[in-house]
Amino acid sequence: MTDTTTGKQLVDPSGYGVNGPPHELFRRLRAESPVHWCEMSRVESFWAITRHEDIRTISSQPELFINELGINPRPVDEPAEANAAFRVVIGTDGQEHRDLRKVAMPSLTPRALATVEASMQESAKRLVDELAKDGGEGETDLAMDMAVRHPLRVLCRALGVPEEQEETIRDLSNRLFAADDDELGGGATPAEFKRLGQEFIELFLPIIADRRANPTDDLASVIANGKIGGEALGPVETLGYYLITFSAGHDTTKNALAGGFRALIENPGEFSKVQNDPTRSGECVEEIVRWTTPVNYMKRTATRDVEINGQKIREGEAAMMFYASANRDESVFEDPYSFSIARKPNRHLGFGHGEHFCMGAHFARRSQRAIIEELSRRVEHWEIIGEPEWISSSFVVGLKHLPVRYRIRTAN
Secondary structure (H helix, E strand, O other), X not given: OOHHHHHHHHHOHHHHHHHOOOHHHHHHHHHHOOEEEEOOOOEOOEXXXXXXXXXXXXXXXXXXXXXXXXXXXXXXXXXXXXXXXXXXXXXXXXXXHHHHHXXXXXXXXXXXXXXXXXXXXXXXXXXXXXXXXXXXXXXXXXXXXXHHHHHHHHHHHHOOOOHHHHHHHHHHHHHHHOOOOOOOOOOOOHHHHHHHHHHHHHHHHHHHHHHHHOOOOOHHHHHHOOEEOOEEOOHHHHHHHHHHHHHHHHHHHHHHHHHXXXXXHHOHHHHHHHHHOHXXXXXXXXXXXXXXXXXXXXXXXXXXXXXXXXXXXXXXOEEEEEHHHHOOOOXXXXXXXXXXXXXXXXXXXXXXXHHHXXXXXXXXHHHHHHHHHHHHHHEEEEEXXXXXXXXXXXXXXXXXXOEEEEEEOOOO
C-alpha cells in the first residue's frame, strides 16, 4: 500500500459509507507502522497515529500538540488561520481552553446531571412507548428513529430548544456532520456548510437573549450567562459554545446508540446480562462507546519537532489520532473484536484523553444508560431485517439505517 492510498482509506468519507471504519487497515498499521506518514493531495498530509499508547502520549502533551489549527485535515487551499475565526472550546488551547471549559463544566458533573436524569428517562420511555403501540409488534429503523431522537430531545431540553423545533435542528445537525453523505447532508459544498452554521446560530440567538433576560438553572442559561475572569463571553464564544455542545453531543451519542443497538441485537447473550441486571447498563454503555467510537479521529498540530514511538514529527506537521484503532488495540484490550459488557478494565479512548477529554462524557453516558435500561426492561424480541447502512463520514462515524423487527411489552 502506498502512502497516498493509505491516507485516502483513512479519511475518505465514501469508504466509510460502504464499509464503516477500516479496522483491518488499522490492525496492519498498529502492527507495521503505528506512526505512519500519509501523503495527501487535497487535504494536508498527516501522520496516522493508531496505537493506544501513542495517542495517550500525544493527548497528554497539549503544549506540544495543539488544536488551534483545526481538528480535521485542512484543505490544501485553505489558510492555516481560517479555523481561528470561529471560537469553539474544542479548537482552543492552553489557558483559553481551560477558561472556556470552566464555563459549563460545573453543569456537566455527575452530581449536577442528577437534575436532568428525569428528562432523559422520560424521553426514553416516550420513545419505547411509541414502539409498544398497536400491540407492541412492528418494524422500525432504530438508527433513524430512536438513536437520533433520544439524544436530540434530551439536548434540546437542556439547551432550551422548543420541542416543535427538534426536527429543524436535527436536519441542521445531519447536514453539518454528514455533509459528505448525499442522503443526510445533501453533499453540501463549503459555502453551504458555512450557511448551515449560520442557520444554527440564528436558531440559538433568541434562546441566548431569553436566558440572559430570564435565567434559569438549565445548561442554556449557564452558557448564555457565562463569564471568564468576570467578563461575559463574547458573542462568537457564546454561539460557538451552543453550536459545539449541541452538534457534537447529538451526533456522537446517536451514532453510539445506533451501533450499540446493533451490537446488542447481534450479541443477545450480552443484552440478556443487562436485562437480568439493569444496573449493568453502565458497563454496557462503556463497551458501546469502545465498540462504536463515534469520534473516529482528532487532529493535533506539532508545535516543535518531537519524537513519537521512534518517529520524528516535525514542527507544523499534523498528527491524526485514530481513536477507533486505539479502541481495538490488542496490546490493551483482550479479544478486542468481541463485544463484551464485562470488559474490565475498559480503558477505551472513546471520549478522548487528557486536557481535551470530552466535556459532555457524563451527559452522554447518562443519556445512553436511560434508553438502554428502558429497552432492557421491555424488549421481548428484536432482530435485524435488512442490511445496516453506514454514514458517509470519516470524522463522526456510525450507522444511518438499522432496520429491525421487534416485540415490545407495554410499560408497567
